[in-house]
Amino acid sequence: MTDHDHPSQRPATVDARPDLVRVRGELDLDTGRAAELDAALRRAIADPDNPAEITVDVSELTFCDSTGLNILLHAQLAALSHGRTLRLQAPNPQLVKLLHHTGALPLFTLDPPPAA
Numbered sequence: 001m002t003d004h005d006h007p008s009q010r011p012a013t014v015d016a017r018p019d020l021v022r023v024r025g026e027l028d029l030d031t032g033r034a035a036e037l038d039a040a041l042r043r044a045i046a047d048p049d050n051p052a053e054i055t056v057d058v059s060e061l062t063f064c065d066s067t068g069l070n071i072l073l074h075a076q077l078a079a080l081s082h083g084r085t086l087r088l089q090a091p092n093p094q095l096v097k098l099l100h101h102t103g104a105l106p107l108f109t110l111d112p113p114p115a116a
Contacts, residue, residue, distance in 0.1 A: 016040035018050040024060035027068035034067050041075040045082050052084050055111075059090030069098055076107055087111050 015022040087109045099105040
């Protein structure tokens with residue numbers, strides 16, 4: 001039994017529409033959903049008909065490691081190169097802490113903003 005077989009832990013699932021990409025569960029190397037999130041973000045960013053700001057709803061993301069962080073960072077860079085930005089909606093304290101400790105926090109707009 002792996003850590004991710006535990007009933008309280010679940011791999012990430014990804015839902016997407018033009019202005020919103022929602023990710024739920026765990027986003028890490030072991031869950032295998034990283035490519036799905038990456039593809040959804042790339043589609044949302046590259047479509048010229050999509051809005052300038054794309055929301056990434058992470059309110060139900062229970063865990064994110066460097067794999068997920070790298071996807072978010074690459075997506076933000078791609079968004080900026082397409083004249084867009086990513087807004088992280090309702091990040092949990094673990095994700096905010098990861099962004100802070102890696103120096104990536106200023107690169108994202110968080111909604112709501114983290115407490116000071």
